[in-house]
Amino acid sequence: MKNKFIITIVVVCSFLSCAKNQNLDDYLASLEKEKKAMGTVSVFKEGKEFYTKSIGYSNINLNKKNNSETKFRIGSISKTYTATIILQLVDEGKLSLNTKLKDFFPTIPNSENITISDMLYHRSGIFNITTDKNFEVWISEPRDRAEVIAKIKEYQSLFTPNSITEYSNSNYILLAYIAEDVDKETFADIIQNRIVKKIGVSKTAFGKDIDFSNNEAMCYYPENNKWHPITFHTNLLGTMGAGGITATANEVSVFYNALFTGKLLSEKSLELMTTPKEKMGMGISVDEFNGMVVYGHDGAIDGFRSMAAYIPELKLTISFTFNASSGSSTQKLMQIFKSYKYTINQKK
Template sequence: MIKKIIMIAFLISYGSNAQTFNKVKLDSLFMMIESNNLGMGSFSIFKEGKEIYQKSIGYSDVINKAKNNKETKYRIGSITKTFTATIITKLVEEGKLSFNTALNIYFPNIPNAKKITIENLLRHQSGLFNITEQENFASWIITPKSREQMLGRIIKNGTVFEPGKETKYSNTNFILLSYIAEDIENKSFAKILESRIIKPLKLKRTEYGKKIRSKNNEALPYFEEDSKWELIKNRTDLSGPIGAGAIVSTASELNVFFENLFSGELVSNTSLGQMMDTSTGMGMGLDGNVLYDKQIYGHDGAIDGFQSLSIYLPKEKLAVTYIANGVVMSPKNSILTALKIYFGIDNKLSEKPALTLKPEELEIYLGVYKGGTFPFEIKVTKEDTALIIHAKNGPTFPLEAYDKDKFRSEPYEVKMEFFPNQNKMILDLKGKRSEFIRE
């Protein structure tokens, strides 16, 4: 565990001097996360509506050794709330609802229903007790729940403050918003999601979640214990959280959703501005923050061991998502580190820019190299335009070229100089040089 804490701290502080997007460095980051059992999941970056980077690591099903990939579905937890807020906002635009509509129009038995408005629900200012904090929540949410059962619990739990007086996150708010959408549209939330968002955006791997089917490339959730991924067997029945956390999707398709939301394809610019307004502490289905002097909006999610984060940078027109089904290093810290690499923040390690070599130019470096110091044996392979290092009893990671016959990995503080005609390689590990001979 101490090793993992040190690794996480290093990754969070890691930066690069690249002035443009560098795929090899991002590959190195996620290869490091994977090889050190810091996470399993999928990561995606969209720039101006186009995917410019995607990486999946670890397994969707550990026992059957099914690897996560771009099409793997994950439970996205509370990122669902951004979808729900979008649907509610669209209903307001169509005149079917108002942000000032009181909750008692739909659910008069809810405490303070006459005082609570739709906007209070959207901004987590209703004062309603957060149902996921109820005693024994984890045990009763794993079985199917009807609307009547959920409403009964919401009514019984009562309130914690007067509407509009505070801002406090509560899943209860978005469960109720889901029911309101169903009543207005006269169909299930799953059908509303399909007609309002999934079909218009042509999403193929996004839906209202059901029981996980690993054979359908749907990820199972895991926790890390003693350097092994252990399956989480008790899982939420998604009839309970509904519009607060029931959607499953992929990292790439979440970026499609956020790109379309912020480009005005789902709601008007005026409505989007209201959703982005965080002056009361939270927006409507969106959180706002400043990252590296850049304004970001988005939402995170956590359910049954799944953790996720989607963010959008309006000025840069950049959408970034990481969904994990096994977490030691959080999606937040993974994205922070990835964006440091993407934006070239913390100009420290490299004295020369990276070079791009053709795949055939890498052939002369491939093979197995043996030396007298740890790791004693290093296998060098290639993947596309990158050399891949496989250290015996050590990590696997890519190298980038920076000079003739010279390669490096900034995260590992490794440099390698190859002498193809002499069948040898000099390894520089944190300033300590060792000679390796190719077999």
């Protein structure tokens, strides 16, 4: 959940770049051989997957390799799912973008001036809970709603709502709680009913403790040219809609394609989601590459690194879910991708 909400244009650039001497298979094989990454890549064109490849291990000790059905923690890509759920509630007239936070959580500083829209756009001024001292230790234990809200309200509002954009995971934690209050269901059930069932997937869910028997990936860090397990994990009960979802790379692509082709939101809500303020949409970032609009989000939680992007002009969706990378942040992973050029070969 350390994502800095940077659209992964360099990754998209690499996928679209062309070189005669190295294709995507070669590139991913080099990442595996050089111990730069382990995970799965999924590429969709016009709504259908035409390339997928998995590299490395989901669990080294158990000698289990990653495959197309391996599930990964996707970190802050979860925010796109959460924004979709909130906008569905708006479409149904159960919530308004102008609804004030005070209607749900009046004890949050400045809640009387913060709207649902401000939170979706990261323009609320709410303190980012993940920057709290010793947060990584605190969040490793199960945290309920009362504990999380108590932690958030320890800090005063950082700025006047809707005056600037400043990324805050707290926004999407609170938005998930709001969805629970409106739908009167757990966030896990909301994901199933509002996303999973609607797009016909089966391996996307609100995450629990990692279950290796259920083809869920362990995460790793590199040291001395070896992968070492990261055993100190975030408890996803505290991350909620900011970073609590697990999925396969394929199902992230299915979701992104369904979302941006109008299968989950009204035309009006999708237009709102993709209309940026300071390059920030609702649960996504909005940027350009070679004159083409790109919608996307990256994710980082524990040792997991992920990315999803959709390019409407090309009807192209790109997702990767990695359980290991040689960098300590998403930015480092982007540099690795940027250093390579390759073509996408159509899957036979």
